Amino acid sequence: xxxxxxxxxxxxxxxxxxxxxxxxxxxxxxxxxxxxxxxxxxxxxxxxxxxxxxxxxxxxxxxxxxxxxxxxxxxxxxxxxxxxxxxxxxxxxxxxxxxxxxxxxxxxxxxxxxxxxxxxxxxxxxxxxxxxxxxxxxxxxxxxxxxxxxxxxxxxxxxxxxxxxxxxxxxxxxxxxxxxxxxxxxxxxxxxxxxxxxxxxxxxxxxxxxxxxxxxxxxxxxxxxxxxxxxxxxxxxxxxxx
Numbered sequence: 001x002x003x004x005x006x007x008x009x010x011x012x013x014x015x016x017x018x019x020x021x022x023x024x025x026x027x028x029x030x031x032x033x034x035x036x037x038x039x040x041x042x043x044x045x046x047x048x049x050x051x052x053x054x055x056x057x058x059x060x061x062x063x064x065x066x067x068x069x070x071x072x073x074x075x076x077x078x079x080x081x082x083x084x085x086x087x088x089x090x091x092x093x094x095x096x097x098x099x100x101x102x103x104x105x106x107x108x109x110x111x112x113x114x115x116x117x118x119x120x121x122x123x124x125x126x127x128x129x130x131x132x133x134x135x136x137x138x139x140x141x142x143x144x145x146x147x148x149x150x151x152x153x154x155x156x157x158x159x160x161x162x163x164x165x166x167x168x169x170x171x172x173x174x175x176x177x178x179x180x181x182x183x184x185x186x187x188x189x190x191x192x193x194x195x196x197x198x199x200x201x202x203x204x205x206x207x208x209x210x211x212x213x214x215x216x217x218x219x220x221x222x223x224x225x226x227x228x229x230x231x232x233x234x235x236x237x238x239x240x241x242x
Contacts, residue, residue, distance in 0.1 A: 001067065004031040006097035006145075008088075010115035011041040011075070012056040013179045017204060018151030019101045020063055021165025021172045021221050027064050028168075034067035035060065036091055038115055039075040046190040047181030059178035062171060067095070076111060080118040088122035090133045093140035100148045105224070108154040108194075116150055120226075123148050149223040152207070159222030161229060162211045166218035169208060176204065 005026055009015040015023070015035050023033050037056060040049035047055075053070065060068045071087050078084055092100070102119040103112040125131055127144030134140060152159060165172065177183060181190065184198040194200070211220040231237065 001032065001034075001095065003034045003067070003095040003097045005033045005099045005101065006036060006092070006095050007033070007101040008036045008038065008103065008115065008119045010038045010078075010103055010111045011044070011109075012037045012052045012070070013041070013059075013176065013182055014103060014112070014153070015101075016059050016063075016172070016175045016179070018103070018153055019221055019223075020059075020175050021168045021208070021219065022101070022151075022163045023065060024063055024168040024171055025163065025165055033065055034095055034097070035065055035069075036088075037068070037070045038073045038078065038088075038118075039111075040070055040072065041075055043075040044182065045193045046188075046196065047179075051181055052179070055179045055181065059175040062175045062178055078111075078114070078118070080114055080121060084118055085122045085125055086131075086133060088119055089126045089131065090135065090140065092122060092126040092145065093133055093143045094135055096141075096143045098146050100145045101223075102148055102150050104150050104153040104155070104157060106155060106157070112153055120148050120150075147225065147227065149225050152211075152222040152224070156207075157222070157224050159211065160225045162215055162220040162222045164212070164215070164217040164219075165208065165221050166212065169205075169219040172208075173201070173205070176201070 007015045007019055027033055041052045042049040103115040105116045106113050123145050127142055129142050208219040211222045212218050
């Protein structure tokens with residue numbers, strides 16, 4: 001299936017935290033959307049890799065995303081090398097997305113930045129004819145997505161643009177909370193972590209509120225791109241409150 005948008009996250013729950021509102025808004029517009037998790041998050045303090053896969057599936061149902069794959073890379077130890085780039089190239093050529101969403105280039109967790117560079121490099125390489133990849137023994141066609149946008153995660157990055165997710169914010173929080181082992185859950189007897197407090201969820205809401213306020217909407221998600229963004233008409237921009 002050719003997709004309009006393919007969102008990559010290095011850990012299950014990255015996509016939910018960073019760009020799930022955008023994905024749901026795109027689905028509401030009739031866009032075809034998928035998610036690729038690079039690892040199973042097996043180094044996480046809470047839960048297990050098996051549980052996180054189930055949580056990821058539940059979150060996908062909440063978001064209405066029909067396609068979600070896990071590439072099974074080693075959490076914490078994957079590299080931006082040919083072996084891992086080829087794995088990403090294979091899914092890019094399989095789903096042929098026009099837009100790729102990826103982790104932040106710089107963030108608190110070192111996997112995020114490494115994942116961002118891995119995906120960005122693979123997007124470029126996916127368009128080169130002399131790199132051959134195969135699916136079920138059949139050589140894949142080359143594919144070069146039009147854009148790669150990096151969502152904002154823990155550390156604030158000045159966004160190149162923001163997306164209004166106001167109608168989908170409650171569902172975004174529901175998708176995040178599908179990871180019951182990872183986020184605030186007073187009924188769970190697990191060690192406390194950086195993301196397991198109720199205050200962390202408040203920061204997710206505060207970030208969305210802050211980005212929304214900048215463009216005069218309720219909630220928004222922000223993105224950084226290395227490319228210059230062009231528009232065909234001024235009508236494409238959100239009418240800001242002055």
